[in-house]
Amino acid sequence: MVEDSEEIDQVFHALSNRTRRGMLRRLSRQECTVGELAAPAEMSLAAASKHVQVLERAGLVNRRVRGRQHICSLSPKPLKEASEWLSFYEEFWNTSLDRLEAVLVADLEAEKGDNA
Amino acid sequence: MVEDSEEIDQVFHALSNRTRRGMLRRLSRQECTVGELAAPAEMSLAAASKHVQVLERAGLVNRRVRGRQHICSLSPKPLKEASEWLSFYEEFWNTSLDRLEAVLVADLEAEKGDNA
């Protein structure tokens, strides 16, 4: 099973922000400098820099410094781990969805019965 | 593609906390009351109740009230959506991992060259 610890906390937290998800999407196409990642986001460079740091701490981004620019690249391994964590629940959204929905429908029916 | 909006913000945010992930795991085995979900977590009932609310707002948990107890059940659909969001990056952790590692190794080699 996937380890359920602080590491995955940071990954899910990093993914819980739209700006950061956008950065990852961008990095999936090509390596980018911090400035390039900041451009589409309507915020200061300093704010974008912080977002990059969050991604970096979560292990989702590597950085290498070339001259004055910091070049970021996608580091997808933690995404794989997050995906593996989620895969535990695959059986539930595949099979139990029907069962759960059946329960909910039954409840609604029961309520209707109560009201009548 | 999976919609990249506030909805998924809430799902990833809900998943970014260990206590809440534990609750989901528990709910994957059986339905639980709020009190049952609170028991293993070392915190007040009120705190656990808040966690359940976060899970509920993210669409991960349904609740039905029976008498004084609130019975929670897993609602796995948002997990499926999160998984689908992640699956976009599958190609990167499958194939590009090698390429990215090659780049990093090349960088390290270059640094060694600089130092010598």
Added chain:
DNA sequence: ATTTCTCTCAACCTTTCGGTTGACAATCTG
């Protein structure tokens, strides 16, 4: 050498998070 460009850092601010306590509503139990 000076200026410009890229980026980080520190300080600060406001909002949210995660927890507590106390009060209360509602429900079972005796």
Added chain:
DNA sequence: CAGATTGTCAACCGAAAGGTTGAGAGAAAT
């Protein structure tokens, strides 16, 4: 009925998130 159980809500607290600005380090361009 009185009393215990189950859970929420509101108020509060400290810490963390997410943003700003201003200063400055470091590399590049002129």
